[in-house]
Amino acid sequence: MNMRPAGESMANASELSDGYIRIGDMAKQFDVTLRTLRFYEDKGLLNPKREGNTRLYTQRDVTRLKLIMLGRKVGFSLREVKQIMDMYDPDSGNVKQLRTLLDKSERQLGRLEKQRLAIEDAIGDLKSAMNTWRSALAARQGAAA
Numbered sequence: 001m002n003m004r005p006a007g008e009s010m011a012n013a014s015e016l017s018d019g020y021i022r023i024g025d026m027a028k029q030f031d032v033t034l035r036t037l038r039f040y041e042d043k044g045l046l047n048p049k050r051e052g053n054t055r056l057y058t059q060r061d062v063t064r065l066k067l068i069m070l071g072r073k074v075g076f077s078l079r080e081v082k083q084i085m086d087m088y089d090p091d092s093g094n095v096k097q098l099r100t101l102l103d104k105s106e107r108q109l110g111r112l113e114k115q116r117l118a119i120e121d122a123i124g125d126l127k128s129a130m131n132t133w134r135s136a137l138a139a140r141q142g143a144a145a
Helices: 023-030 034-042 059-073 078-086 095-144
Strands: 049-051 054-057
Touching: 023 034, 023 054, 023 059, 034 054, 034 059, 054 059, 059 078, 078 095
Parallel strands: none
Antiparallel strands: 049 054
């Protein structure tokens, strides 16, 4: 799965020569607000380097933000995203992390499929009602003419 946001290029002007990315450039790359990035930092999801008041993000932060964005897109809570990311342990092969991720993903997929069915039912009901209303309107306009 391509986890790179549309239009993102790691070899662009927003990347600093020492490999760090400034907060404004990070926000633009991922189409999020500065407040969002600060919020993720406050929650322990991102850990940018600080130089005075300047936040500088590493490639690790970029990867973590990609995972946060994917997790949020598919409906995971930030708590779940953090739990999964905190399980990262390359020395163990990340088996526990991957099992947890698959378990949570299977449950979330089930929830999303239920939501899709409910939305499809609602769309069908609305289309049916709209057809009834169109017929009633046409009959009334015809009678008035």
